[in-house]
Amino acid sequence: MQTSATPTHCPYCALQCGMNLTPVPGGTVEVSERADFPVNRGALCGKGRTAPAVLSNRVRLTTPLVREGGTLVPAGWDEALDRISEGLRRTRTEHGPDGVGVFGGGGLTNEKAYALGKFARVVLGTSQIDYNGRFCMSSAAAAGTKAFGLDRGLPFPLEDIPRTGCVILVGSNLAETMPPALRFFSELKENGGTLIVVDPRRTRTAEQADLHLAPRPGTDLALALGLLHLVVAEGHVDEAYVQERTDGWEEARAAAMAHWPEQVERITGVSVPQLREAVRLFCAPEEAMVLTARGPEQQSKGTDTVGAWINLCLATGRAGRPRSGYGCLTGQGNGQGGREHGQKADQLPGYRKLDDPAARRHVAEVWGVDPDALPGPGRSAYELLDALGTDIRALLLMGSNPVVSAPRAAHVEGRIRSLDLLVVCDIVLSETAALADVVLPVTQWAEETGTTTSLEGRVLLRRQAITAPEGVRSDLEVLHELADRLGVEKGFPTDPEEVFEELRRASAGGPADYSGITYRRLAEENGVFWPCPQDSPDEEPAGSVHPGTPRLFLDRFATADGRARFAPVSHRAIAEEPDEEYPVLLTTGRVVAQYQSGAQTRRVEELNAAAPGPFVELHPRLAARLGAAEGDPVAVVSRRGRAVAPARITTAIRPDTVFMPFHWPGEGRANTLTNPALDPTSKMPEFKACAVRLEAVRT
Ligand SMILES: Nc1nc2c(c(=O)[nH]1)N[C@H]1C(S)=C(S)[C@@H](COP(=O)(O)OP(=O)(O)OC[C@H]3O[C@@H](n4cnc5c(=O)[nH]c(N)nc54)[C@H](O)[C@@H]3O)O[C@H]1N2
Ligand SMILES: Nc1nc2c(c(=O)[nH]1)N[C@H]1C(S)=C(S)[C@@H](COP(=O)(O)OP(=O)(O)OC[C@H]3O[C@@H](n4cnc5c(=O)[nH]c(N)nc54)[C@H](O)[C@@H]3O)O[C@H]1N2
Ligand code: SF4
Ligand SMILES: [Mo]
Numbered sequence: 001m002q003t004s005a006t007p008t009h010c011p012y013c014a015l016q017c018g019m020n021l022t023p024v025p026g027g028t029v030e031v032s033e034r035a036d037f038p039v040n041r042g043a044l045c046g047k048g049r050t051a052p053a054v055l056s057n058r059v060r061l062t063t064p065l066v067r068e069g070g071t072l073v074p075a076g077w078d079e080a081l082d083r084i085s086e087g088l089r090r091t092r093t094e095h096g097p098d099g100v101g102v103f104g105g106g107g108l109t110n111e112k113a114y115a116l117g118k119f120a121r122v123v124l125g126t127s128q129i130d131y132n133g134r135f136c137m138s139s140a141a142a143a144g145t146k147a148f149g150l151d152r153g154l155p156f157p158l159e160d161i162p163r164t165g166c167v168i169l170v171g172s173n174l175a176e177t178m179p180p181a182l183r184f185f186s187e188l189k190e191n192g193g194t195l196i197v198v199d200p201r202r203t204r205t206a207e208q209a210d211l212h213l214a215p216r217p218g219t220d221l222a223l224a225l226g227l228l229h230l231v232v233a234e235g236h237v238d239e240a241y242v243q244e245r246t247d248g249w250e251e252a253r254a255a256a257m258a259h260w261p262e263q264v265e266r267i268t269g270v271s272v273p274q275l276r277e278a279v280r281l282f283c284a285p286e287e288a289m290v291l292t293a294r295g296p297e298q299q300s301k302g303t304d305t306v307g308a309w310i311n312l313c314l315a316t317g318r319a320g321r322p323r324s325g326y327g328c329l330t331g332q333g334n335g336q337g338g339r340e341h342g343q344k345a346d347q348l349p350g351y352r353k354l355d356d357p358a359a360r361r362h363v364a365e366v367w368g369v370d371p372d373a374l375p376g377p378g379r380s381a382y383e384l385l386d387a388l389g390t391d392i393r394a395l396l397l398m399g400s401n402p403v404v405s406a407p408r409a410a411h412v413e414g415r416i417r418s419l420d421l422l423v424v425c426d427i428v429l430s431e432t433a434a435l436a437d438v439v440l441p442v443t444q445w446a447e448e449t450g451t452t453t454s455l456e457g458r459v460l461l462r463r464q465a466i467t468a469p470e471g472v473r474s475d476l477e478v479l480h481e482l483a484d485r486l487g488v489e490k491g492f493p494t495d496p497e498e499v500f501e502e503l504r505r506a507s508a509g510g511p512a513d514y515s516g517i518t519y520r521r522l523a524e525e526n527g528v529f530w531p532c533p534q535d536s537p538d539e540e541p542a543g544s545v546h547p548g549t550p551r552l553f554l555d556r557f558a559t560a561d562g563r564a565r566f567a568p569v570s571h572r573a574i575a576e577e578p579d580e581e582y583p584v585l586l587t588t589g590r591v592v593a594q595y596q597s598g599a600q601t602r603r604v605e606e607l608n609a610a611a612p613g614p615f616v617e618l619h620p621r622l623a624a625r626l627g628a629a630e631g632d633p634v635a636v637v638s639r640r641g642r643a644v645a646p647a648r649i650t651t652a653i654r655p656d657t658v659f660m661p662f663h664w665p666g667e668g669r670a671n672t673l674t675n676p677a678l679d680p681t682s683k684m685p686e687f688k689a690c691a692v693r694l695e696a697v698r699t
Pocket of ligand 1: 013014136170171172173174176177178198199200201203216217218219220293294295296330331332587588589590591592593594595596597659688689
């Protein structure tokens with residue numbers, strides 16, 4: 001065991017803060033400051049600081065569990081693995097390869113995501129694989145691909161933010177979701193730049209803003225169109241740029257001109273003077289950025305909405321230029337890499353498309369299989385969960401806890417319960433693992449090595465710092481053992497570097513090209529931005545390595561002709577508008593001290609003390625109508641179900657809207673209420689807006 005500090009990265013969000021880990025007695029580690037990583041320069045939020053608590057045997061799984069007569073009991077690894085392979089074989093025989101589903105996660109390392117996608121297609125032969133990133137940034141990914149020909153969340157490093165003139169931050173509460181990143185925005189303001197925050201709530205992030213716009217949830221598309229209308233009307237269009245670098249302006253312009261500011265005010269609740277002020281701040285400086293997060297993206301029109309914000313950047317000449325551009329703030333630890341290497345329903349490694357014959361040939365050759373043997377694209381995450389127990393009879397789940405995090409969660413929970421076989425690999429007994437037929441305990445973060453790709457598109461090496469406890473195996477070992485039992489003896493190595501070497505070859509020549517990246521380089525260079533092909537660029541001396549690509553699109557966009565595309569979009573309503581029966585809007589999101597479904601952070605004492613349970617944030621006016629005082633239980637009822645949580649009364653939220661964080665199971669589970677209406681392109685559910693009514697709860 002190493003006793004010196006190991007430089008590595010946080011297990012949680014996409015900022016992937018650098019930290020040093022030193023082993024301490026009891027099998028865990030101590031976190032200390034790692035100042036050499038430029039993104040956080042040593043700063044960490046409470047989740048990162050307390051992450052070692054989840055390494056403790058007191059909260060984690062250390063033995064496989066199998067279901068016997070209704071309860072989960074400890075079992076040996078061979079027994080557990082045999083039971084899984086027998087069950088998977090039986091399902092395949094009885095229901096065909098698509099009878100088995102696979103669900104992955106954006107927290108998995110690149111190596112795991114790659115191996116999981118390969119396992120699904122090569123060992124199981126199933127098309128039914130998707131992952132939780134579908135619920136995360138998929139709308140921004142779809143819009144970015146349409147507009148720029150390539151989706152890398154941020155096409156520039158975070159360090160560019162303080163050097164631009166104005167940032168519009170749409171539906172991101174990064175003061176709570178990525179606290180160390182707030183520094184880039186403070187520096188922007190110190191440098192004389194301005195910050196506009198768009199959020200129905202006056203969040204801790206919005207409090208930092210020069211201008212806070214608080215639209216009604218689900219109306220960002222109209223808001224962006226209204227701003228573009230004013231950009232045109234006030235003569236801020238960069239005609240030369242539009243001419244030279246874009247297509248589709250006429251149509252986009254016509255759509256924006258049809259959205260009058262007064263009409264936009266009626267739809268969004270943002271006043272015309274505020275719209276004008278936003279345009280003034282955004283257009284005054286030479287350079288500006290628009291950054292979106294889950295607020296505008298988790299809507300049934302998320303792709304069009306992001307497209308409208310990109311239009312604003314394109315019309316004003318603010319994309320593919322230094323210190324300017326559109327970016328999406330990706331969420332999970334490997335939210336970027338997790339969407340590039342093949343666990344998404346329609347994808348192959350290197351961000352290749354599963355329905356592209358050339359991509360199939362390339363990857364099939366690396367995998368040593370017949371391209372025709374690779375299945376086609378499968379269902380998206382919610383569609384897949386909704387099909388469990390119908391034509392999908394068995395599910396292998398790795399890196400997600402949908403019982404808490406999926407929309408319409410009570411229904412999804414029912415579908416999960418109706419499976420013939422549920423296999424969950426996890427660190428802890430999550431709410432979903434508790435329903436499994438077989439649970440496999442896996443290694444985590446500090447106990448294994450692997451790569452992640454941060455929200456900047458920077459590939460990072462997360463290093464092992466301690467040995468895992470007895471009885472625990474890595475996800476890669478699980479896939480190796482299962483492949484072996486299902487008759488595929490080769491192609492599933494357990495050494496992460498070996499998997500990465502294969503990923504390099506599989507990604508070579510694809511949009512997310514990692515072929516020039518090695519573990520050695522990652523260790524020496526503090527991360528490398530993709531694309532990083534094996535050959536050095538023409539201007540570099542022969543034999544030198546490719547430096548990676550911190551900034552994209554400066555010369556050309558990644559479309560076939562190098563030009564960006566405007567999105568021809570118009571406003572439309574949310575899938576479920578409030579009515580007499582359900583008169584209030586519910587939106588959902590996060591608090592700083594809990595992470596996602598809470599499976600990990602709810603097991604950390606310090607975080608639980610800070611955020612002990614769910615709540616319903618509502619305006620005093622709504623509270624008064626309900627007769628509810630601070631802390632009183634309030635029932636929130638939607639067409640999907642009913643949730644109860646204490647009232648948190650604040651003027652920081654619109655009076656027509658309530659907010660619930662989604663980190664908890666049980667009575668206060670926000671996703672009991674949410675609407676699974678899907679965006680037609682990205683298949684993103686409408687987590688950010690549905691109709692509810694409030695009821696006082698008499699105790
Ligand atoms: N503490 C913590 N940090 C996290 C996570 C976590 O669970 N906890 N998860 C990580 C992950 S995976 C992700 S995806 C990111 C998410 O990071 P964020 O996107 O910052 O998180 P959210 O709280 O989901 O949503 C942000 C804001 O959107 C606002 N919003 C709601 N509806 C609308 C709307 O219709 N329009 C607009 N413009 N805004 C709206 C909400 O009020 C909220 O303040 O955070 C990452 N970091
Ligand atoms: N209402 C509402 N719902 C939402 C959202 C919202 O804003 N509102 N946001 C959505 C978003 S953006 C996201 S990203 C999802 C996230 O929601 P989930 O997909 O549920 O994400 P996590 O809670 O991170 O679940 C990860 C699980 O995998 C385990 N795990 C962690 N690392 C590993 C590993 O290396 N291997 C294995 N095998 N397991 C591991 C953890 O212990 C945990 O049980 O929630 C979505 N749901
Ligand atoms: S901001 Fe994200 S990466 Fe940084 S310490 Fe917190 S959870 Fe970890
Ligand atoms: Mo996410």
